[in-house]
Amino acid sequence: MAKENSEIPRFICGLDATLHVISGKWKPLILFFLNKGPTRYGELKRSVRGVSDKMLIQQLKELESDGIVQRTDYGEIPLRVDYSLTPFGASLVRAMEPLCGWGEEHEEDIAVAMDRRKTSR
Amino acid sequence: MAKENSEIPRFICGLDATLHVISGKWKPLILFFLNKGPTRYGELKRSVRGVSDKMLIQQLKELESDGIVQRTDYGEIPLRVDYSLTPFGASLVRAMEPLCGWGEEHEEDIAVAMDRRKTSR
DNA sequence: ACGGGTACTTACCAAAAGGTGCATACTTGA
């Protein structure tokens, strides 16, 4: 339903709205790797270096709930579950692509900046 | 200096590198508003709804340290300080633009998804 | 009977991030 006149907008801007979807230490990386195609849980965990089971599962659940990611359970033993992007999720990942490019292009500068942060503390 | 052969890469991918620069609840929004041109501190605080002085200053300092933002002190009383994007920062904000567009386009879906999250807790 | 594998759960804890409240510096005007 449309917002009432006096209602505070729930997002500051479009960027704010997007950030609500992708906020979480691991979500952008999860999406980045899922962009390569449907992925087993274990394979995804190996790709997203450093993530714990607890957080991987939690953030996958949120992404699934948000309609960004789709979970496919093959009903086998041992368990085999694939995660993949929905079309909605794929559109989000396309919007994230320039960030990947920017990071690749400036990786050295960013590394230097991160070192500076450590030094100044 | 170049990474040694056995060194773990410090970023998982280009996206990871970028995220290190813009991580922080308020940074993306700070950058978004600075994209409109040099901005007084107080004006920036009013634009970024909800931020505290402590965090605004802290995240501006990090962005300045990272070479993303430039601080200009006019040496006047009352204090007048402008913050603006460096060329490096402007290139980052250009890479973020699709996220703004995506969020604007899907704002209703995102609002629904945020409500779903609340409900399921 | 037990261990293997995969995917996932849960209670508790730790760390990080963010916020509050009060303070500061400085000049000017009342």
Place this chain on the structure above:
DNA sequence: TCAAGTATGCACCTTTTGGTAAGTACCCGT
């Protein structure tokens, strides 16, 4: 003398986010 304005500092606190460790379900092979 005090309050005003802007921008910023800081100690302490709260909240959020993330991690650890141990556990679960299920079938199969040893």
